[in-house]
Amino acid sequence: MRAVADILADLPPRLSQLARHWQRRTPDALAMIQGDIRWTYAQLGEAMDEAGVLLKELEVRPGDRLMLVGENCLPLVALILAAGEMDAWAAIINARLSEREIDTIRDHCGARRVIYTTDVSAEATLHARQHGAQMRALPRLGSFAVGPLNHECGSEPVEPGNGQVAALIYTSGTTGTPKGVMLTHRNIMFVGAVSGGLRDIGPGDVAYGVLPMSHVFGLASVLVGSLYGGACLHVAPRFAPAQVLADLKAGLTMWNGVPAMFAKFLEHLRLTGAKVEAPCLRFLSAGGSPLDPAIKAETEAVFGRVLNNGYGLTESAPTICQTRLDAPRADCSVGHALPGVEVRIVGPDGKDIPDGQVGELWSRGPGTMKGYYRAPEMTAEVIDAEGWLNTGDFARRDADGALFIVGRAKELIIRSGFNVYPAEVEAVFNAHPLVTHSAVVGRPAADGNEEVVAFVQVAPGTQIDAAQLGEWAASRLAPYKRPGEVVVVGHLPAGATGKILKNRLAEAARNHAYDNL
Known part of the structure; x- marks a missing residue:
């Protein structure tokens, strides 16, 4: 070039x-x-x-x-x-x-x-x-x-x-x-x-x-x-x-x-x-x-x-x-x-x-x-x-100059004083053979802490529930990174490019309202 x-x-x-x-x-x-x-x-x-x-x-x-x-x-x-x-x-x-x-x-x-x-x-x-x-x-x-x-x-x-x-x-x-x-x-x-x-x-x-x-x-x-x-x-x-x-x-x-x-x-x-x-x-x-x-x-x-x-x-x-x-x-x-x-x-x-x-x-x-x-x-x-x-x-x-994106500063979840980067938790769910895609957001908790909420999209007709997915994640994540709630969805809301609309997911998580996703 x-x-x-x-x-x-x-x-x-x-x-x-x-x-x-x-x-x-x-x-x-x-x-x-x-x-x-x-x-x-x-x-x-x-x-x-x-x-x-x-x-x-x-x-x-x-x-x-x-x-x-x-x-x-x-x-x-x-x-x-x-x-x-x-x-x-x-x-x-x-x-x-x-x-x-x-x-x-x-x-x-x-x-x-x-x-x-x-x-x-x-x-x-x-x-x-x-x-x-x-x-x-x-x-x-x-x-x-x-x-x-x-x-x-x-x-x-x-x-x-x-x-x-x-x-x-x-x-x-x-x-x-x-x-x-x-x-x-x-x-x-x-x-x-x-x-x-x-x-x-x-x-x-x-x-x-x-x-x-x-x-x-x-x-x-x-x-x-x-x-x-x-x-x-x-x-x-x-x-x-x-x-x-x-x-x-x-x-x-x-x-x-x-x-x-x-x-x-x-x-x-x-x-x-x-x-x-x-x-x-x-x-x-x-x-x-x-x-x-x-x-x-x-x-x-x-x-x-x-x-x-x-x-x-x-x-x-x-x-x-x-x-x-x-x-x-x-x-x-x-x-x-x-x-x-x-x-x-x-x-x-x-x-x-x-x-x-x-x-x-x-x-x-x-x-x-x-x-x-x-x-x-x-x-x-x-x-x-x-x-x-x-x-x-x-x-x-890295030392060779290559960059790795860890996550958006505004999406960072702070739980028990530890930083939780959503992309790291999403990678665990996405590695499951029945998962198509996932998105992780934070939700304010009563004690001033934040909870981790995972929205997981599974393939149509897939027989797997939130509890099973939670167990999958728990065996692969440190305790502070484990989702407090896993929500199984047929599809994740996305914009025109296919980018997941995390604003909508975060609002749904705060209100525990998942019917209209």
Whole structure:
């Protein structure tokens, strides 16, 4: 891979110029696949042109926020790129959010227009109807809906170079309050270029675009990484294990997912007896939440390929570190920091601590966000004057520089004066042969202590109860780590990426209310 300084120096001002480069250089090369639709790079360019004309007709101006409510599809790609090309910000929102959440984000970002990808999303169609959007259709973009013009929208200043905000990604984190993360063209292209470069992504690759583009993992690592390398992106609106099998057989070379996706895929194989045919697959990677050793081992056994791992967060666009192709790991380390990214492990006193000890992970690099939109105080809480971002995650670093994520600081459970890291307890449950996935949260106890509560998802039709699972864990965990309650569930509540919604589980645990999970 090229030197980071050279990569940064050569990044164009806008994301769209990555696609334009390949439009000029290899116009007939395949750029996008969705179902039976194929777009070459020339056709992607035509779609971007069509989207740009549409946005001008809709009176979207430089510095405006264009809210895109939908799920992964080719028109969404064209609209994201066209918005950036005209200096508007793309606020990319997953249509599976509730009406209240959509309204809150729309009001917060002050969207000039809202466009809904109705062709691929029943939820987007429902939101469009509720907001009085009008149906439109264009030759390349197909059908979509357009919300009314917001005359009260004020435009933000246009920044020079690639410091302009490209995307506004909303994340609630552990607070439950949506925060708009401002990611610049440079932030996103840096991660796409460097993370993609470490995967050797290039022409001839077919990357799986099943991670939502409303999430920065799907946007930067997958979409922009593919565009930077001149690869083809196979777009999938939603994750469905049976469809994954078909898409793998059709020629996917790369699949980036979250651990919950791989867990559900493995469960599907066990339940159906289906066999995996992946003649072209060369790269598998997980990120977005802790990778469990059992999921890693079973995935690798099924595919005969290493399941790589990585770590990041929305505020870092997202990748901070990832494992390397030339240095496969048997453990669940998230690898080394990306070239160009600095990391620190910080103790309670704010000072760096030695390798091998657990502390808070801080990072600094070209992917670090511009800040939270309309929230400078919140930005100052997580980014210091020297540009260091406090990730809010506990980690340790081995002597060779490899990082291990121990857990989120806000999810840490303190029981009898001891620290309990949920990922460690989850790993024990996930090692059980009848368990698909698990999630562990803390619950305040009457004595000021915290209880450990484990939610365990088992395969359909499985005959195992909470007591048996409790005994399994008790024989493998120190007494202070053992769950005070085990709740067996048919499925764990998850967001659009498949990431487990621990806020909902923690609330259910506090209220002992499990019927609506």
